[in-house]
Amino acid sequence: MQKTLATGTIIALALALSACGKPAAEQPAGNDASGPAPVPSASMAAADGKPAAFAQCAACHSVEAGKNGVGPSLAGVFGRKAGAVPGFAYSDANKNSGLTFDEQTLDTYLTNPMKMVPGTKMTYAGMGNAADRKALIDYLKTLK
Template sequence: MTITKSTAAKSAILALVAGTLLASGTALAQGGGPTPKTAEEAAGKQVFHQCAACHSLDSSKNAFGPSLYNVVGRKAGSIPRFDYSDALKASNITWTEDSLRQWIAGNDKFVPGTRMRHVAITDRAEQDYLIAFLKSLKQ
Protein backbone atom coordinates (compact mmCIF):
# COMPACT_ATOMS: atom_id res chain seq x y z
CA MET A 1 0.00 0.00 0.00
CA THR A 2 1.26 3.45 -0.83
CA ILE A 3 0.78 5.92 1.92
CA THR A 4 0.46 9.43 0.56
CA LYS A 5 1.92 12.32 2.44
CA SER A 6 -1.46 13.68 3.44
CA THR A 7 -2.70 10.28 4.64
CA ALA A 8 0.41 9.98 6.76
CA ALA A 9 -0.11 13.44 8.18
CA LYS A 10 -3.73 12.64 8.88
CA SER A 11 -2.84 9.44 10.72
CA ALA A 12 -0.24 11.32 12.72
CA ILE A 13 -2.81 13.87 13.86
CA LEU A 14 -5.33 11.17 14.70
CA ALA A 15 -2.72 9.24 16.68
CA LEU A 16 -1.82 12.42 18.51
CA VAL A 17 -5.42 13.21 19.39
CA ALA A 18 -6.16 9.63 20.41
CA GLY A 19 -3.07 9.68 22.60
CA THR A 20 -4.10 12.93 24.23
CA LEU A 21 -7.56 11.57 24.89
CA LEU A 22 -6.18 8.42 26.44
CA ALA A 23 -3.78 10.42 28.54
CA SER A 24 -6.54 12.58 29.87
CA GLY A 25 -9.97 11.02 29.97
CA THR A 26 -11.49 14.31 31.00
CA ALA A 27 -10.66 15.94 27.66
CA LEU A 28 -13.76 14.28 26.26
CA ALA A 29 -16.02 15.80 28.85
CA GLN A 30 -14.84 19.34 28.33
CA GLY A 31 -16.74 21.89 26.31
CA GLY A 32 -20.12 20.21 26.35
CA GLY A 33 -21.79 18.65 23.34
CA PRO A 34 -21.90 14.96 22.52
CA THR A 35 -19.02 12.71 23.45
CA PRO A 36 -16.99 12.07 20.29
CA LYS A 37 -17.35 8.45 19.19
CA THR A 38 -14.42 8.30 16.79
CA ALA A 39 -10.95 9.81 16.71
CA GLU A 40 -12.08 11.88 13.72
CA GLU A 41 -14.96 13.39 15.67
CA ALA A 42 -12.62 14.06 18.59
CA ALA A 43 -10.15 15.81 16.30
CA GLY A 44 -13.06 17.79 14.87
CA LYS A 45 -14.07 18.85 18.35
CA GLN A 46 -10.59 20.33 18.76
CA VAL A 47 -10.94 22.26 15.50
CA PHE A 48 -14.37 23.42 16.69
CA HIS A 49 -12.64 25.48 19.38
CA GLN A 50 -12.35 28.12 16.63
CA CYS A 51 -16.13 28.20 16.39
CA ALA A 52 -17.20 27.70 20.00
CA ALA A 53 -16.97 31.38 20.95
CA CYS A 54 -20.02 32.01 18.81
CA HIS A 55 -21.72 28.65 18.40
CA SER A 56 -23.22 26.81 21.33
CA LEU A 57 -23.20 23.03 21.39
CA ASP A 58 -26.47 23.08 23.21
CA SER A 59 -29.18 21.58 21.05
CA SER A 60 -31.47 24.56 21.17
CA LYS A 61 -29.47 27.57 22.26
CA ASN A 62 -28.46 30.28 19.83
CA ALA A 63 -25.47 32.32 20.91
CA PHE A 64 -23.81 35.01 18.82
CA GLY A 65 -24.19 32.48 16.03
CA PRO A 66 -27.07 30.05 15.44
CA SER A 67 -27.09 26.62 17.07
CA LEU A 68 -25.28 24.07 14.92
CA TYR A 69 -27.23 21.16 16.31
CA ASN A 70 -28.63 19.10 13.40
CA VAL A 71 -26.93 21.45 10.96
CA VAL A 72 -26.19 18.76 8.37
CA GLY A 73 -29.16 18.50 6.03
CA ARG A 74 -30.65 21.80 7.23
CA LYS A 75 -31.46 24.76 5.03
CA ALA A 76 -29.15 27.73 5.63
CA GLY A 77 -30.65 30.54 7.63
CA SER A 78 -33.62 28.50 8.82
CA ILE A 79 -33.46 28.51 12.62
CA PRO A 80 -36.46 30.40 13.99
CA ARG A 81 -35.71 33.43 16.14
CA PHE A 82 -32.12 33.80 14.94
CA ASP A 83 -31.39 37.10 13.25
CA TYR A 84 -29.59 35.92 10.10
CA SER A 85 -28.13 38.20 7.46
CA ASP A 86 -30.29 38.70 4.38
CA ALA A 87 -27.42 37.21 2.39
CA LEU A 88 -27.55 33.87 4.20
CA LYS A 89 -31.35 33.75 4.21
CA ALA A 90 -31.40 34.33 0.44
CA SER A 91 -28.53 31.93 -0.28
CA ASN A 92 -30.70 28.87 -0.88
CA ILE A 93 -27.94 26.64 0.48
CA THR A 94 -28.60 23.31 2.14
CA TRP A 95 -25.84 22.32 4.54
CA THR A 96 -24.16 19.23 3.15
CA GLU A 97 -20.59 18.02 3.47
CA ASP A 98 -19.78 19.89 0.30
CA SER A 99 -21.38 23.21 1.18
CA LEU A 100 -20.01 23.09 4.74
CA ARG A 101 -16.54 22.52 3.32
CA GLN A 102 -16.87 25.63 1.14
CA TRP A 103 -18.27 27.63 4.05
CA ILE A 104 -15.46 26.82 6.49
CA ALA A 105 -12.83 27.31 3.79
CA GLY A 106 -13.97 30.92 3.31
CA ASN A 107 -17.49 31.75 4.44
CA ASP A 108 -17.50 35.34 3.21
CA LYS A 109 -16.39 34.29 -0.25
CA PHE A 110 -19.02 31.53 -0.36
CA VAL A 111 -21.80 33.85 0.89
CA PRO A 112 -20.77 37.48 0.40
CA GLY A 113 -22.54 39.66 2.94
CA THR A 114 -22.73 37.00 5.66
CA ARG A 115 -22.61 38.23 9.21
CA MET A 116 -20.25 35.47 10.36
CA ARG A 117 -16.70 36.61 10.84
CA HIS A 118 -14.22 35.32 8.26
CA VAL A 119 -12.97 31.79 8.88
CA ALA A 120 -10.51 29.95 6.65
CA ILE A 121 -10.00 26.29 7.41
CA THR A 122 -8.29 25.23 4.23
CA ASP A 123 -6.54 22.06 5.39
CA ARG A 124 -8.44 19.13 3.92
CA ALA A 125 -7.91 16.89 6.96
CA GLU A 126 -9.07 19.61 9.36
CA GLN A 127 -12.15 20.14 7.21
CA ASP A 128 -12.87 16.39 7.31
CA TYR A 129 -12.56 16.31 11.11
CA LEU A 130 -14.73 19.36 11.61
CA ILE A 131 -17.42 18.01 9.28
CA ALA A 132 -17.33 14.62 11.05
CA PHE A 133 -17.86 16.46 14.32
CA LEU A 134 -20.69 18.61 12.94
CA LYS A 135 -22.38 15.46 11.63
CA SER A 136 -22.34 14.04 15.16
CA LEU A 137 -24.38 16.98 16.48
CA LYS A 138 -27.72 15.25 16.30
CA GLN A 139 -29.90 12.94 18.29
Protein backbone atom coordinates in the same frame (compact mmCIF):
# COMPACT_ATOMS: atom_id res chain seq x y z
CA MET B 1 -23.95 50.33 35.53
CA GLN B 2 -24.81 50.55 31.82
CA LYS B 3 -21.28 51.67 30.96
CA THR B 4 -19.83 48.67 32.86
CA LEU B 5 -22.26 46.31 31.12
CA ALA B 6 -21.44 47.77 27.70
CA THR B 7 -17.70 47.52 28.40
CA GLY B 8 -18.12 43.91 29.53
CA THR B 9 -20.09 43.09 26.38
CA ILE B 10 -17.42 44.66 24.17
CA ILE B 11 -14.66 42.75 25.94
CA ALA B 12 -16.57 39.46 25.67
CA LEU B 13 -17.20 40.02 21.96
CA ALA B 14 -13.54 40.90 21.35
CA LEU B 15 -12.44 37.72 23.12
CA ALA B 16 -14.92 35.60 21.18
CA LEU B 17 -13.80 37.02 17.85
CA SER B 18 -10.11 36.64 18.70
CA ALA B 19 -10.75 32.95 19.36
CA CYS B 20 -11.70 32.42 15.74
CA GLY B 21 -8.02 31.91 14.92
CA LYS B 22 -6.01 32.51 11.82
CA PRO B 23 -6.33 30.64 8.54
CA ALA B 24 -4.04 27.63 8.35
CA ALA B 25 -1.85 29.43 5.80
CA GLU B 26 -0.94 32.02 8.45
CA GLN B 27 -0.10 29.51 11.19
CA PRO B 28 3.55 28.92 12.02
CA ALA B 29 5.04 25.89 10.34
CA GLY B 30 8.37 25.69 12.17
CA ASN B 31 9.56 22.16 12.73
CA ASP B 32 13.08 22.82 13.88
CA ALA B 33 14.37 23.77 17.32
CA SER B 34 15.07 27.35 16.24
CA GLY B 35 11.53 28.13 15.09
CA PRO B 36 8.17 28.06 16.79
CA ALA B 37 6.76 24.74 17.89
CA PRO B 38 4.69 22.96 15.24
CA VAL B 39 0.97 23.63 15.35
CA PRO B 40 -0.80 20.36 16.07
CA SER B 41 -3.39 19.27 13.55
CA ALA B 42 -6.84 20.39 14.57
CA SER B 43 -8.20 17.10 13.23
CA MET B 44 -7.12 15.38 16.45
CA ALA B 45 -10.22 14.73 18.59
CA ALA B 46 -10.34 15.77 22.23
CA ALA B 47 -11.43 13.40 24.97
CA ASP B 48 -15.01 14.67 24.59
CA GLY B 49 -15.07 13.61 20.91
CA LYS B 50 -14.90 17.16 19.56
CA PRO B 51 -12.10 17.76 17.07
CA ALA B 52 -9.65 20.47 18.14
CA ALA B 53 -10.79 22.57 15.16
CA PHE B 54 -14.18 22.92 16.84
CA ALA B 55 -12.64 25.31 19.37
CA GLN B 56 -12.76 27.96 16.64
CA CYS B 57 -16.52 27.36 16.23
CA ALA B 58 -17.28 27.15 19.95
CA ALA B 59 -16.28 30.78 20.40
CA CYS B 60 -19.55 31.78 18.69
CA HIS B 61 -21.71 28.65 18.31
CA SER B 62 -23.44 26.28 20.73
CA VAL B 63 -24.09 22.61 19.99
CA GLU B 64 -27.21 22.64 22.17
CA ALA B 65 -30.49 22.80 20.25
CA GLY B 66 -32.26 26.11 20.78
CA LYS B 67 -29.23 27.79 22.36
CA ASN B 68 -27.89 30.45 20.03
CA GLY B 69 -24.79 32.51 20.73
CA VAL B 70 -23.13 35.11 18.54
CA GLY B 71 -23.88 32.54 15.84
CA PRO B 72 -26.77 30.08 15.56
CA SER B 73 -26.79 26.71 17.31
CA LEU B 74 -25.00 24.03 15.32
CA ALA B 75 -27.30 21.28 16.58
CA GLY B 76 -28.76 19.65 13.47
CA VAL B 77 -26.70 21.79 11.10
CA PHE B 78 -25.92 18.85 8.79
CA GLY B 79 -28.75 18.69 6.27
CA ARG B 80 -30.25 22.00 7.40
CA LYS B 81 -31.02 24.90 5.09
CA ALA B 82 -28.95 28.02 5.73
CA GLY B 83 -30.75 30.69 7.71
CA ALA B 84 -33.24 28.25 9.24
CA VAL B 85 -32.60 28.30 13.02
CA PRO B 86 -35.65 29.83 14.70
CA GLY B 87 -34.91 32.92 16.77
CA PHE B 88 -31.55 33.72 15.18
CA ALA B 89 -31.18 37.01 13.28
CA TYR B 90 -29.42 35.91 10.09
CA SER B 91 -28.17 38.25 7.39
CA ASP B 92 -30.36 38.47 4.30
CA ALA B 93 -27.42 37.02 2.36
CA ASN B 94 -27.46 33.88 4.48
CA LYS B 95 -31.26 33.53 4.59
CA ASN B 96 -31.50 33.92 0.81
CA SER B 97 -28.43 31.83 -0.12
CA GLY B 98 -30.42 28.69 -0.95
CA LEU B 99 -27.72 26.55 0.68
CA THR B 100 -28.32 23.24 2.40
CA PHE B 101 -25.43 22.13 4.57
CA ASP B 102 -24.17 18.80 3.26
CA GLU B 103 -20.53 17.63 3.13
CA GLN B 104 -19.56 19.57 0.00
CA THR B 105 -21.38 22.75 0.99
CA LEU B 106 -19.88 22.71 4.49
CA ASP B 107 -16.40 22.05 3.09
CA THR B 108 -16.64 25.03 0.74
CA TYR B 109 -18.34 27.24 3.34
CA LEU B 110 -15.80 26.50 6.07
CA THR B 111 -12.95 27.21 3.66
CA ASN B 112 -14.16 30.80 3.22
CA PRO B 113 -17.67 31.68 4.44
CA MET B 114 -17.50 35.31 3.25
CA LYS B 115 -16.55 34.23 -0.27
CA MET B 116 -19.31 31.61 -0.48
CA VAL B 117 -21.99 33.91 0.98
CA PRO B 118 -21.01 37.53 0.34
CA GLY B 119 -22.74 39.71 2.92
CA THR B 120 -22.86 37.03 5.65
CA LYS B 121 -22.46 38.21 9.23
CA MET B 122 -20.04 35.33 9.85
CA THR B 123 -16.69 37.09 9.78
CA TYR B 124 -14.64 33.92 10.25
CA ALA B 125 -11.64 33.97 7.89
CA GLY B 126 -11.90 30.28 7.03
CA MET B 127 -10.24 26.94 7.74
CA GLY B 128 -7.52 26.21 5.21
CA ASN B 129 -6.58 22.70 6.33
CA ALA B 130 -8.68 20.07 4.50
CA ALA B 131 -8.11 17.39 7.17
CA ASP B 132 -9.30 19.77 9.87
CA ARG B 133 -12.42 20.63 7.85
CA LYS B 134 -13.16 16.93 7.32
CA ALA B 135 -12.81 16.17 11.04
CA LEU B 136 -15.05 19.14 11.83
CA ILE B 137 -17.69 18.12 9.28
CA ASP B 138 -17.66 14.54 10.58
CA TYR B 139 -18.31 15.94 14.07
CA LEU B 140 -21.06 18.30 12.84
CA LYS B 141 -22.84 15.28 11.34
CA THR B 142 -23.21 13.83 14.85
CA LEU B 143 -24.96 16.89 16.28
CA LYS B 144 -28.69 16.29 16.49
